[in-house]
Structure formats: structure tokens, C-alpha cells
Amino acid sequence: MSNRPVPLLVARDLVKSHGRTPALRGAGLELGEGEIVAVTGASGSGKSTLLHCLAGIVRPDGGSVTYDGKRVDTLPERRLSELRRTDFGVVFQFGQLIPELTAVDNVALPLMLAGTARGAAQERAGAWLERFGVREQGGLRPGELSGGQAQRVALARALVTGPRVVFADEPTGALDSLASEQVMTALVGAARESGAAVLLITHDARTAAYADREVRLQDGVPVELGVLA
Numbered sequence: 518m519s520n521r522p523v524p525l526l527v528a529r530d531l532v533k534s535h536g537r538t539p540a541l542r543g544a545g546l547e548l549g550e551g552e553i554v555a556v557t558g559a560s561g562s563g564k565s566t567l568l569h570c571l572a573g574i575v576r577p578d579g580g581s582v583t584y585d586g587k588r589v590d591t592l593p594e595r596r597l598s599e600l601r602r603t604d605f606g607v608v609f610q611f612g613q614l615i616p617e618l619t620a621v622d623n624v625a626l627p628l629m630l631a632g633t634a635r636g637a638a639q640e641r642a643g644a645w646l647e648r649f650g651v652r653e654q655g656g657l658r659p660g661e662l663s664g665g666q667a668q669r670v671a672l673a674r675a676l677v678t679g680p681r682v683v684f685a686d687e688p689t690g691a692l693d694s695l696a697s698e699q700v701m702t703a704l705v706g707a708a709r710e711s712g713a714a715v716l717l718i719t720h721d722a723r724t725a726a727y728a729d730r731e732v733r734l735q736d737g738v739p740v741e742l743g744v745l746a
């Protein structure tokens with residue numbers, strides 16, 4: 518009997534090229550309900566491409582992606598963007614916050630796009646900023662935040678809608694070790710509490726150690742599966 522959680526997001530035999538450059542050559546991956554999986558591998562091994570295929574940001578050339586038992590790689594664009602909005606949260610290496618908006622408005626935006634009134638959205642955004650230790654910075658714009666603060670705001674934005682899967686592409690890639698630790702502790706704590714699964718791309722062993730399991734990519738295919746915790 519395996520203790521592995523029920524698969525929530527499953528990629529099989531993914532193939533994807535960027536022009537003539539093959540990025541994925543038959544990659545498979547399973548992300549269980551509430552599971553935290555680190556995807557590691559050398560630069561150019563296909564990590565970001567795998568994440569983009571799983572998150573429905575790009576369509577694979579071949580293979581399949583299934584979420585909650587349903588194919589997502591064949592969904593029409595409108596259904597796909599709705600799924601991304603309702604069920605997925607994303608965090609990238611450089612927060613990609615909207616520079617003109619304050620921290621609290623950045624976090625409130627996904628709620629407002631989903632129909633929540635501004636006041637209520639800001640209130641919930643404030644609570645998430647509080648939880649990640651950046652409430653005092655709520656009135657600042659991204660350019661006025663430190664890298665670690667900006668990433669915690671980006672995390673709050675990714676989690677505020679209560680996603681079932683969080684995709685994090687090198688979320689600590691631009692941070693020093695203290696800020697990395699704060700961001701990872703915040704991410705893992707919030708995911709464990711809400712039961713969200715996390716697909717975490719990292720080249721840093723200390724960041725990968727926060728995951729339950731590591732999948733290592735080499736030339737567009739997984740080469741190793743290790744239990745970390």
C-alpha cells in the first residue's frame with residue numbers, strides 16, 4: 518500500500534518544443550492532493566515548460582494533462598483561463614506584481630476579478646498580508662518593497678482565492694537565504710493549512726528540502742524520484 522495522496526494533477530508523456538528546441542521529451546508527473554513536489558534539474562532541462570504545461574499556460578505538443586480527472590490540455594482557452602483563475606495560483610521568480618498598484622490592491626485584484634466587492638476584497642487581502650508579515654507594507658507599491666517582501670505579497674496574491682494548486686517557479690531564485698526561508702515557510706505553512714498542492718521549481722537544494730518529494734528533470738524527462746520527507 519502506498520501512502521501517496523490521490524493524484525490531483527497528472528501529466529503523461531508530455532512533449533513540447535519551442536521552435537526547433539525540444540523542451541519536454543515525454544515527461545510525466547503526478548501531483549497529489551495537498552502534496553508539495555519540487556521539480557529540480559539543470560538550466561534548460563524543461564522545468565518551466567513543464568510547469569507552464571501543467572498550469573495550462575502553454576499547450577503541450579503531445580501527451581496529456583489531467584486535473585481532477587478531467588483533461589485540461591484540450592480545454593478551450595476560455596475554460597482554461599477560468600480554471601486558472603478559480604483553482605490555480607502562480608508565483609514567479611520576480612513577483613510580477615502590478616507596479617502601479619499598492620501591495621494590498623495587488624492581492625485584492627484576483628478577488629475583484631472574481632466578483633468580490635472592493636472593500637471586502639481589500640479586507641481579505643489585508644488579512645493575507647498580515648499572515649505573511651507584510652501588512653504594514655500594504656500601502657506601498659512593488660518598487661518600494663524589498664525582494665522578500667514583494668515575494669510574500671506575490672504569495673498572498675496567489676493564495677487569496679483559495680487555489681487547490683499553487684505553481685511556484687523559482688519563488689526564492691532572487692532572494693538571499695533569510696528571505697528565502699521566510700518565503701518558503703510562508704508558502705508551505707499556508708499550503709498545508711489550506712490543503713493546497715504545490716508544484717515548486719527550484720535549483721536550490723535548501724528550497725527543494727521543503728517539498729515532500731523531488732522530481733529531477735534532465736533533457737526534458739524526469740530521471741529521479743526521491744522521497745524527501
Ligand SMILES: Nc1ncnc2c1ncn2[C@@H]1O[C@H](COP(=O)(O)OP(=O)(O)OP(=O)(O)O)[C@@H](O)[C@H]1O
Pocket residue numbers: 535536538539540558559560561562563564565566567720
Ligand atoms: N520561449 C522560448 N523560446 C525558445 N526556446 C525556449 C523558450 N522557452 C524555453 N526554451 C528552451 O526550451 C528548453 C527548456 O527551457 P525551460 O525554460 O523549460 O528550462 P528550465 O529547466 O526551466 O531552465 P532554467 O532553469 O534556466 O529556467 C531550453 O533549451 C530553452 O532554451
